[in-house]
Amino acid sequence: MLSSSGVRRSLLPRSAYKVLEGAEPVMVDGGEGVRLTGAYTAQKTQPASRGLAVLFHGWEGSVDSTYVLQTGSRLLDDGWDIFRLNFRDHGESHSLNEALFHSCRLDEVVHAMGDIARRWPSRSLALAGFSLGGNFALRVAMKAPEAGIPLSYALAVCPIIDPSEGLFSLEESAPWFYQAYFMNKWRHSLRAKQAAFPHREYFELQELKQNLRGLTEALVLRHTDFGSLQAYLDGYSVAGSALANMQIPTTILTARDDPVIPVDAFEKLELPSNVELDISPYGGHCGFIRGWDMTSFCDDYIAARFNAIAHAAA
Template sequence: MSLDPARFRPPAPLRNAHVQSVLASSRFRKIFTRRVAADLIAGAQELILDGGEGVRLQGFLTLQNHLPQARGLAVLVHGWEGSVDSSYILATGARLLDAGFDVFRLHLRDHGDTHALNRDLFHSCRIDEVVAAVGNLARRVPHRALCVAGYSLGGNFALRVALRAPAADLGLRHVAAVCPVISPRAGLEAIEAAPWFYQHYFMHKWGRSLRRKQAIFPDAFHFSASELRAGVRGLTRALVDRYTEFDSLDAYLDGYSVAGDRLAGLQVPASILTAADDPVIPVEDFRTLSLPPQVRLSIAPWGGHCGFLAGLRLDGLAEAWVTEQLAEACPAD
């Protein structure tokens, strides 16, 4: 039966956007998802991909054993300061593996334990290296169909990979994006307006990542204590000014926006899922998108940010929805 996110009705205790968002990244869910994803983790092989111009990106490939031939190769992209072991990535990868996909979990630069792989700092406009890495993966791993799925910032990257796929000759079959960042400017404002613990959560993880980068390349980076306490806007502005080619914070935020009509020319079939109550990605950003006919937008009434938790076992609609979208695009023999 086809999933209809518009009919998603979690139990009453899970109908709060903040409960959904917090539980989605909680230790409780991680315990559950690591059990579900045991085969995905145990069968994983590390690959270092060529991102072009000397860039190296890490990921983990798990080959399916449920079908005589895999439906295709599914590339999963985590969100900002997430990793290949984030609960939503593990849960989605486990579902896709069971459905007969080979699964590759990609680390964006400076995420997970990859800070030493590249000297320059991660920022959200580094799309070229992700496109190149997906192309390198596609050439190295035999597949019938190539798909990409991402969450939050990873969903934004997935959509931008799809935009560049024809020029890069990627041959993408389908892209799925869950709660993707649409307007980075609006997303930044939403984080600032959300309850304090959202910004605290991101700043804690981001600060830890930057301190690790500084420890590995002490001659290249210095992040002062005041900068690390400046909030998402203040720290982003400092890093943009010092370590990127962008003239201003606004120019940087515009550099990875997919708002308005920027997806209108998308040639790859795509599916987008968001929640009306997402506290950090405003639903209005989705309602003003200009989308071509081959792009499907689904808005669930509940779900928070990348939550969509359907029950007390903390299993989610999102991973089932991603699997359904990709399986529909890549039927088994």
């Protein structure tokens, strides 16, 4: 709860927002006319940059989510240039692309990563994502070699592994306020999308009153070619052996007490030797808060692994 709360924002030290200083708003190419937004911040602490760190937010988050800013600021201090990417329909970008965001829009994110890598070449390109962004990070890392993206390393924090299990968990076993929080943000986002393209009918008003599963299914059937909710959920699953052929060095960090993503899905993963699975006893969902200053253990964790990759490249 604390991870995304206003309480945390007010208690965090000013250094957690350093990545905002001198940040350059950027439009990136998602391919086939798709435009995605982001923000680039160049490091100023080292004579030469350690590399480029790309950060993916979670579902209904943005480049300005607290966890993204805090991680970006920590890496900036260590000499990394930072690129924070918004997914389609996130971060006030609803008017850029007429079609709705959904979690299987992987190709545009891979294309955007390629555009970022070309425009800001670096000796090390590292990627970190949180929750749904962690799921995207794992899938981008799988696609990176064939797409010609020089990705050095990927790290996924509390990523969605089996979406069908995660959707059920958020509805049935997670505390009620988790679903209420996400549904409130999602409904607000859908209304913003409708306002941006009034000639389109993205949803019927009664559909907005449904629960997470019902609204997801309605939008999948209305706006995608998957044919069923289960086919859509399978479309972005990384469960079982889906990551067995991962070529990029990768770390997956999660917490056993995460109420949103069941730990069972992580324990069933079939992973190659270059993929590290780290399950912490505590941490919640993308929280890992250390103390009353509201800073996260996750920042040091990501920085240590990114810095090791940069050191090896040097």
